[in-house]
Amino acid sequence: MERRWRGLGVSTGIAIGRVLRIHSGAHYIYRAVLDEADVEKELRRFRAAVRLARRQLLAIKGRAERELGPEHAYIFDAHLLMLEDSKLLEEVEAYIKRERVNAEWAVKVVGDRLLAIYAEIKDEYLRERGSDIEDVVRRLLVALSGAGERARKLTEDAIIVAEDLLPSAAAELDFARVRALVADVGGWTSHTAIIARGLGIPAVVGVRDLYRRARTGDLIIVDASRHEVILHPTETTLERYQQLVARQPDLSPLDVSNEPLLTLDGAEITLRANLELPAEYEGVRRYGAQGIGLYRSEFLWSRHNGQPTEEEQYAVYVEIAELAGPYGAMVRLFDVGGDKIKARGAERNPALGLRGIRFCLRHEEILRTQMRAVLRAAARGHLNVVLPMVSDLVEIRRARAILEEERQRLQREGKAFGPVRLGAMIEVPSAVLMAEKLASEADFFSLGTNDLVQYLLAVDRSNDQVAEWFRSLHPAVLRSIHRTLEAARAASIPAVVCGEMAATPAYAVVLVGLGARDLSMTASSIPRVRRTLRHIEVRRAREIALESVGCATADEVEELIRQRLAEAWPELFPPNALPAPKNAQ
Amino acid sequence: MVERRVTVKNRLGLHARAAAQLVRTASEFQSIVRLERADGSAAADAKSILSVLMLAACCGTELRIMADGVDEERAISALEALFQTGFGESDPQV
Numbered sequence: 257m258e259r260r261w262r263g264l265g266v267s268t269g270i271a272i273g274r275v276l277r278i279h280s281g282a283h284y285i286y287r288a289v290l291d292e293a294d295v296e297k298e299l300r301r302f303r304a305a306v307r308l309a310r311r312q313l314l315a316i317k318g319r320a321e322r323e324l325g326p327e328h329a330y331i332f333d334a335h336l337l338m339l340e341d342s343k344l345l346e347e348v349e350a351y352i353k354r355e356r357v358n359a360e361w362a363v364k365v366v367g368d369r370l371l372a373i374y375a376e377i378k379d380e381y382l383r384e385r386g387s388d389i390e391d392v393v394r395r396l397l398v399a400l401s402g403a404g405e406r407a408r409k410l411t412e413d414a415i416i417v418a419e420d421l422l423p424s425a426a427a428e429l430d431f432a433r434v435r436a437l438v439a440d441v442g443g444w445t446s447h448t449a450i451i452a453r454g455l456g457i458p459a460v461v462g463v464r465d466l467y468r469r470a471r472t473g474d475l476i477i478v479d480a481s482r483h484e485v486i487l488h489p490t491e492t493t494l495e496r497y498q499q500l501v502a503r504q505p506d507l508s509p510l511d512v513s514n515e516p517l518l519t520l521d522g523a524e525i526t527l528r529a530n531l532e533l534p535a536e537y538e539g540v541r542r543y544g545a546q547g548i549g550l551y552r553s554e555f556l557w558s559r560h561n562g563q564p565t566e567e568e569q570y571a572v573y574v575e576i577a578e579l580a581g582p583y584g585a586m587v588r589l590f591d592v593g594g595d596k597i598k599a600r601g602a603e604r605n606p607a608l609g610l611r612g613i614r615f616c617l618r619h620e621e622i623l624r625t626q627m628r629a630v631l632r633a634a635a636r637g638h639l640n641v642v643l644p645m646v647s648d649l650v651e652i653r654r655a656r657a658i659l660e661e662e663r664q665r666l667q668r669e670g671k672a673f674g675p676v677r678l679g680a681m682i683e684v685p686s687a688v689l690m691a692e693k694l695a696s697e698a699d700f701f702s703l704g705t706n707d708l709v710q711y712l713l714a715v716d717r718s719n720d721q722v723a724e725w726f727r728s729l730h731p732a733v734l735r736s737i738h739r740t741l742e743a744a745r746a747a748s749i750p751a752v753v754c755g756e757m758a759a760t761p762a763y764a765v766v767l768v769g770l771g772a773r774d775l776s777m778t779a780s781s782i783p784r785v786r787r788t789l790r791h792i793e794v795r796r797a798r799e800i801a802l803e804s805v806g807c808a809t810a811d812e813v814e815e816l817i818r819q820r821l822a823e824a825w826p827e828l829f830p831p832n833a834l835p836a837p838k839n840a841q
Numbered sequence: 842m843v844e845r846r847v848t849v850k851n852r853l854g855l856h857a858r859a860a861a862q863l864v865r866t867a868s869e870f871q872s873i874v875r876l877e878r879a880d881g882s883a884a885a886d887a888k889s890i891l892s893v894l895m896l897a898a899c900c901g902t903e904l905r906i907m908a909d910g911v912d913e914e915r916a917i918s919a920l921e922a923l924f925q926t927g928f929g930e931s932d933p934q935v
Contacts, residue, residue, distance in 0.1 A: 334857035337864050337890040344891060379854060379899040388857050389891070561929050801921060 259487045263275025263438075263463035265480035266449035267814020268759075268781070269438035270501050271458045272494070273413035274795030275474040275487075277422065278469065295319055298352055300730070302359040305399035310339050312395065312563065322534070326559050331388065338392045344370070346795060360400050367393035387420065415476050419467045429666075436460075436478040438485055440467045452480075456539060456780020460485050503787075517786055523794040525768065527786055528583065528776035530754055531576070539577055539779030544786075547583025550702065550754040551576055553626070554592045563622055567627035569609050577637025584638030586679060586702060586752065587630055589616050589623065589655075591644040607716065609721040610680075617654055627662045627676075642702045646680040646687050652697050679752075683707035688736040691743035695805045703772075705755025709733055727810035729817065734805050741771035752776050761788035762821055762829065769801025798826050842909040843917050846879065851927035854899035859928040864890045866919050867907035872910025874920065887920070908911075 265473045317332035332647040338344060344366065351362040367389065392751035403521035415436045425839055429439055437452050442461035452459030458480035468486055470476065476495050486493060517525045528549030529540045540548065553764040556564040558573060564572075576585045593603065593611040603609035616623040630639055643655050677699035682688060688708070695701065705728065710717050714734055715725045725732070737753070752774045757763045759781035767775060777785065797835065800820040807813045847857045867887035872885035873893060876896060880903075885892040887906070898904060905923075908917040 330858040330861065333865075334861040334890060337861050340890045341889050343886075343889045354852050373895055379897055382854055382856055382894070382899060389894075579921040 257488060258470070258490045258493060261460075261466050261485045262483055263460040263485060265458070265460050265483040266442075267452040267457065267459045268481050269436075269456070269458040269478045270497060271415060271479065272475075272477050272501060273435045275417050275472055275476050276414040277470060278416055278418040279680060286358075287361040290356045290358065292356065296355055298359055299349055301400070302348060302352065302362075305344065305359065305396055306339060308399040308506065309392075309395045312399075313339065326561075334388060335392050335395075338389065339396075344392075345619060357617070360397060363393060363396050363400070368397075368626065368651045383628040397445055415478055417467055417470045417476070420819040431484055431561045436480070438463055438476075438478055439664070440464055440580055443448075464587045467572065469668060485794075488557055517789060519789055519792055519794050520635075520766070521795055523768075523773065523792040525789050526583070526774045527751065527782050528754075528774070529779040529782065530756075530776050531585075531779075536779060537575075537579055543779045545611060545782055547638075547781050548576060548585035549752045549774070550704075551585055551587045552591065553587055554590045557590065558590055563625075565627045566625045570632050572632035573630055573639060574636045576641050577633055580637065580639075582638065582763070584641050586642045588642040588644050588681065588702075589626060602809040607710070612649045613643045613655065616643075617651065620658065623655070623658060624662055627659050627693060628666065631659075631663055631666055631673040631676055632671060634676045635672040636674070639674070640677040640679055640700070642679040642681055642765070644681045644704075645684060646682070646694065647684045648686070649690065649693055649697060652678070652680055652694065656697075681707075682740045682760065683710050685736070688740055691740045692746065695743045695747035695749055698749065700749050701740060701751040703740055703751060703753045703755065704751065705733070705737070705757040708755065709737060726780060727802070729813040730810040731805060731807050734766070734801070736811065737767065737772075738770045738801075740806055745771060750774060759785065761818060763786055765792055765797050765821060766801050766804065766817060768792070769797035769799070770805075771798075791828055792825055799823065842888045842905060842906045843885060844905055845921050847904050847924040849900055849902045849904065849922055850924065851930040852900050853895060853930070854902065855896060857894070859891045859923075860890050862928055863875045863893055863920065863923060864888060866923060867916065869919070870908070870910070870912045870916035872908045872913045872916045874909075874916055875907045877905045879905055884920070896922055919935065 259494060274455055313332055313336050315338070317329050320332060322328040347366045348362045351357070351366055352359060355362070370389055371386055371393075371582050374383060374389060377383040377386075408665065414434055416434055417438045420440045420442060421437060434457060436457050437459040438460045439459075440463055442449065449459060449461060456559040458478045460480050463485050466485060466487065474487060475489060475494070477484075477493070479485070479497070479500075486497075491499065517527060519525065526546050526781035528547050529536075529543070529545035530550040530552070531537070531540065532552040532555045542769050553569075554597055556569060560568060573587060576587065578675060579585070589612075591612050592615055593606050593609060610618060616626075627641070630641055632641055641659070643651060646652060659676065659678060661672060663676075679700040679702050680687065680694055681702045682691065682694070682706050683704035684707075687694060689702075702804045706717065709715070709726060709730070713725060713727065713730055715722050717726060741751055751772070752757070753767050753772045754776035756777065757773040758767055758772075761784055763789065764775060764785045775785065789829075800817065803820070804813045804816050849855060853859070855863065864887065875884060876887050876893065876898075877884040878896065878898070883896055885896045887893060896902075896904075906917055908914075908918050909918075910916070
């Protein structure tokens with residue numbers, strides 16, 4: 257019988273497939289009393305299991321580093337240390353000897369004791385890390401059961417269902433074949449969510465009790481956009497969803513061609529990829545991105561555990577340039593805060609603190625090193641730099657002077673370098689208000705809609721208390737985008753809209769209506785947006801966008817857009833196809 | 842024996858990654874290295890990650906580092922540096 261669950265969609269998209277349950281730890285552990293003579297044998301069995309677990313972890317760590325980046329792999333370093341920890345090992349061995357019991361029971365008892373202490377911790381973030389201890393204990397129990405972790409044999413349509421997708425289990429999956437992830441617990445920032453978004457697959461978490469009810473092989477539908485999971489769908493439901501899926505990104509070779517995207521009335525639109533992790537490189541090729549509209553270079557700080565050297569940066573930028581091809585890549589200068597470099601007290605208000613271009617100009621040597629690396633890599637491909645968080649024209653002037661000085665220095669040194677254009681991120685209200693002036697000196701604009709909404713509406717994106725005030729379709733946001741794009745047009749400079757707003761088809765139509773012709777988004781969203789934009793007329797999008805700019809509230813805008821899009825293109829935007837308003841969750 | 846006072850400065854406190862770094866560093870030295878909450882409410886062996894995690898030292902916690910052994914000076918300086926640089930962490934700003 258069809259059953260539906262509501263959870264929290266932590267990525268977007270719909271998938272239909274077969275359940276694959278991933279066991280996350282609740283083994284039935286039995287207690288066995290040993291003969292005195294067998295205790296030594298039991299200790300050896302325990303040590304062998306520790307070695308096996310250690311080998312598995314090393315392999316997982318290597319794999320996570322390659323596919324997801326070191327920021328996701330560090331956790332396995334902590335797991336390795338736990339496996340070596342005397343607090344765990346000695347206590348387990350002592351327990352085996354003292355109680356003359358089997359290793360499984362000893363691991364369970366000692367593990368539970370550690371977890372009980374952990375559960376007392378008041379700080380929520382630190383307390384949640386108890387899941388790491390659980391993960392290590394589980395791994396030891398599996399190792400003791402003789403089998404190494406079985407290689408996950410995945411069918412093409414596997415949808416992972418777990419109580420809690422522990423970090424190591426997630427990293428062991430054959431990512432390429434997983435269609436969607438579902439977990440009974442977890443939130444927006446859980447590991448499951450981060451991985452799902454990186455891979456561009458649907459994921460729903462917080463689906464209580466699904467794990468217990470689902471069996472491997474069951475038919476299941478995961479609709480992350482509507483925060484829903486459907487087990488044993490009826491024929492009717494299945495058919496409806498198959499249609500919805502058909503309207504999703506079509507990944508056939510035809511759809512990812514690099515042919516120019518033209519709207520019905522002939523306007524050319526460029527779709528680029530936002531990029532951060534190495535795991536996302538593949539998506540840039542696969543989804544036919546026309547270059548890279550935003551490379552978040554601060555990733556290199558976490559990869560190198562501090563400031564990356566010029567050579568380290570050079571190697572990465574060459575790789576990025578090659579990946580981007582003729583369309584080029586926009587490298588956003590390190591958007592990091594002051595805490596990266598100095599032991600200064602944490603800033604009371606980092607979002608308004610020393611970050612973005614302010615940080616780069618304060619630490620000029622870091623900026624110069626990055627500029628040199630980009631200039632040199634530009635000899636091998638098309639690269640531009642973008643200044644994050646510009647709030648004043650002086651910042652563009654100073655950055656340009658430094659870029660020029662480093663260019664001349666490279667010339668004196670006889671090193672190869674290429675042309676690099678200098679763009680400004682428009683994401684702070686003062687930059688919007690001064691857009692005409694900035695446009696006269698920047699080579700291009702890059703509109704970061706996420707931060708723009710945050711700064712314009714004074715809403716902290718990470719604060720759940722004010723989540724309902726974060727409205728991408730607030731008239732003030734639309735007016736700001738419109739104004740910025742107009743300024744770029746008047747000055748004849750390109751403008752890329754690179755916030756995640758562009759990744760939602762309905763929003764992308766509005767952006768195009770406001771004048772955007774160049775959008776950058778998570779690579780996996782490109783086919784869906786391309787499919788939509790190919791079937792609209794810019795003329796009508798413009799009418800709708802201009803009407804929405806005149807609205808008084810975000811609610812009005814959302815309602816207007818919902819109606820107008822359905823009227824204009826009913827086949828693209830049937831009544832239920834638009835993203836539900838944020839408040840409706 | 843040498844002793845220093847430090848404050849946890851990184852936003853997430855001594856969580857798994859920071860703790861792992863701390864334990865790796867402490868383990869490079871022969872000295873016995875201990876951490877203690879400044880108010881004396883809890884103490885930990887700096888070479889045991891489980892022990893360090895149990896300190897539950899969140900951002901702002903004041904700690905004492907104590908090292909005892911042939912290389913105590915070097916050990917304590919290395920650990921102090923980790924705390925001062927906030928374990929090389931940044932607040933991710935996407």
